Amino acid sequence: MEVGTTERRDWPWDEMLEAFRALGGAAKNIAIGKGEHDCSLFAVDPAEPVLLRVPANLLISVDEIAFRNGNIQIIESSSVPEAERGFFERYQTTFSWGAGGKSGSAGFVAGLDALPGDIRALLIEEFGFAGLLQGDVAERVQNHFLRSTEIGWQKGPVIAPLLDRTGYDPKGLRPERGKHLQIQGYPRGEISVRRGVQDPCSAFCLYGFAGPEVNAFSLSVRAMFGDRQLAIGRRFIEGEKRGNDIIPRSELQGDALNLSYLPLGNRKFPRQPRGILHRLFRDAGLNNSDEVFDEILRVNALRFIKLMKALEPYEGAMISTLRTVARYQLEAMFHCVGSREIAPA
């Protein structure tokens, strides 16, 4: 960690902060340094709390961002005012996309591209890695950068200047969403933020490392049970509240039950995942949810074990990381013990 790096930039950190504040932002006790990113955020005085507030006018929808000639820009048709547009693009070039953001994503994509062909094929076919492994390299790098820095806001994901330089940590500072998007508190070292619920597999795709997440969600699968079809996605933000629980959004279309996602294991609440499928099935007038849950668990576990076996002949940092991701995913997935009631709609 190098806090308060003296690296020369076209736009000094303090001047950028002034411009940020002039546009309604607040940044207290925050310094730049080298951490997870080339430009990461740290507390100037770790004994004091930090505050970072990004005003709504600086939250730029991902849909309004484009890359031209290797630079990140806000699309011309966007209604973002000139001052904010100018700030955002200069900030991105100096402190984010142009300051390690691009090279970080490019390194991750290159690491995946360098995997043996059989591993790449397996990741595409059974783990939904097509977006990271197929298509134009520059586009994949740009998409990865956006996906890994975006954060949920009212109408969809946005890029929040400064906040996009915080690290990912499920135990990090919690984003507060009101009139503004802000974080505050006492970080332990580098400032990290909770960026929505992930499982080890999705966290790897976004942030490139293996972490022992609390949850494991099913891979995208389609399965027949009896004469009905079950389609499970991996859209974790599409949930609804039932009592104290968040459950996937479900939709019964003819004979098909579509779920936005499906929890398989939870280290903290191991009775919850099976209980959720029981509830979804009961609500849809379906039965045999116990066996369907077991079958989905089996399909998922077998895929991750297959990946671990396929990785076995190879060596290297990315191979070892993928093996660890698979192990963490299985660990979280296997935390499903018994069942409990989930509140009805």
Add this chain to the structure above:
Amino acid sequence: MQFVEVAFADPNLVADPDNTTVAFPSSFDWENMLAEFRALGGVADNVAPAPDRSGRGLFPRNPDKPFLLRMPDNLLFPDNDVEFVDQQIRIRNDASIGAAERAFFERYQNAFSWGAGGRAEGARLVEQFESLPAELSAILVTDFGMSRLIDGDRAERISRYFLRSRTIRWNSENVLMPLIDLINFRSDGMRLSSDPEGHVQIEGDARGEILVAHGLHDSLGTFNKFGFASARPHAYSLPMRTKVGTSELAIGRNVMANARRDGFAIPEMRSEGTGLHLSYLMIGHPRSPRLSRGIFDALMREANTSGAQAAFDTILLVNRTKFLRLLETLEPHDGELIRQLRMMAYFQLEAMTHCVGSREL
């Protein structure tokens, strides 16, 4: 009759009669051994040795014809009657085994089994275990019952491994079966049977190497017995204690202690103090994915305990977690034994996934 000490039983390599220290057998040696085997009541039709990676292996002499190996009871040597003295294998003096059989056993072992790669194989494996990091060895002893390969006198570990990997359970005894102990194991190998008089035999057509099935072992059991990873369809729980409702439940790994019900093998259950004891517990089988939980549910119903579903889930969680912990501990290391252990863990986890729903027994 004189036998020369051999390294590999290769009929294509002929001993030099002027060199008594030659380490290769001649077909004469093999034929002489077979003659003595037959004289003691054994049947060996169309079988020949051949070298393979482990120094074991038995082939049909003519692959177009069936082979037959049949053992008389006097050539089944219980492991309790066997001892190792000065790195030589022999029958204990107090064993009630005839002199001719005793002499045959010792000559056979020295020429074709223990002395012909069996000891070296055990020494190699024990050496690999000795080179493991302490943290890993501790887990293998504590969680996976591998103390016999890790703890204690080196020579004893080698001889114990040899006996374990060569003995076959027959009529409630672990016995060494000359010739049959040369046959390599594979999941889809042939099964031992008995002739009308009850003699153990193996027979059939084999285009290539004659192979025998592993028996009841799961991947962990196979590893503990033979020292290599082999994909087995089913998995048994590690020995453990847990709760079912308010009762204590202890689970063992004695798969021989079973009973039959509805055509399936189920563990023996007995009361143990205030709790229950299961001789073993199957926790996954791809051909009968409902069976594992079905057996457990049925036994817990008979024991009048509630909470079987959560208890079974807990047993699965404990087992899966231990194998994942093993993989975590193995991750920074490399080497042949490390790879074998990793594969064994994958196979065991894979078998454990085949536990879907439940069925009535």
